[in-house]
Amino acid sequence: MRLRGRSMPVAALLACLAVMSACSAEPEKPSLDEAAKQLVADGEKLVASRELTAAGTVTVTERASKDGELGCLKGQVQRFFRAQGDLAGPPHVHSPGNSAGLMLSALRNLGYDKVIDSLDLRDENLSVTLAQNPKTGITFLVAVRNTQKPNIMIVGKTTCYERSE
Template structure:
């Protein structure tokens, strides 16, 4: 998931601008953080809020934006239970599953990933019990041609 490619269901004409995508990225990230707090399973806070263009993972003349957050569980849970909760919230926001979490989950580590086909935003949520922060959330926009 490091490279940026256009998916066939999102044409350039339908694709939001980088500013619009960044705004949606932050909105969805905040919704994930709120859902985590409301479920009383843990808390997390944003460490990056899509405020900088970054070229990592894009072609040389392209940039994208990131939303990153980290936090800890309120009490000990199975990692796949918390990841499943976050996956449910991503689905409610319109994200489609990118990975079958049954392939990469256990009691101590679970990862879910989703992509919104309308905005081409991707979110990955990792829950790990052996290391802090227990919860890591990373969202990113698609790659866009660099302005200028």
């Protein structure tokens, strides 16, 4: 009898854990079209951000308008957002590290997490930062260099999705 008395609280605890697990499960990944719309929206916010405009100017060259297979498994596709431009003023005015750091701040304000430590990918002439949105799986790579134009290169991409027929 004593064992049965304990089984009810254990069952209640297991039920609570199951309910909490269901609530804290990973959110469902957006569709490719939804992710592409979010990619473009976030890319345009980055391009228009005060952090980027403090460093220089860029022009959007691709707005996730077509499927790409590069980097995906066979039968999968993803979409890209691309922009490029130049630092404001002569090369010594803006350091690549500071400029990339500013753009990472803008991405963090949009809900992105830093994926890599930019100190590992930085020298006095080049800095690279990579950030990903944990909810959408969208990733942005920002590269800033002062030795070659374009000085600023931005590539955003969705995760890979099964090709829809």
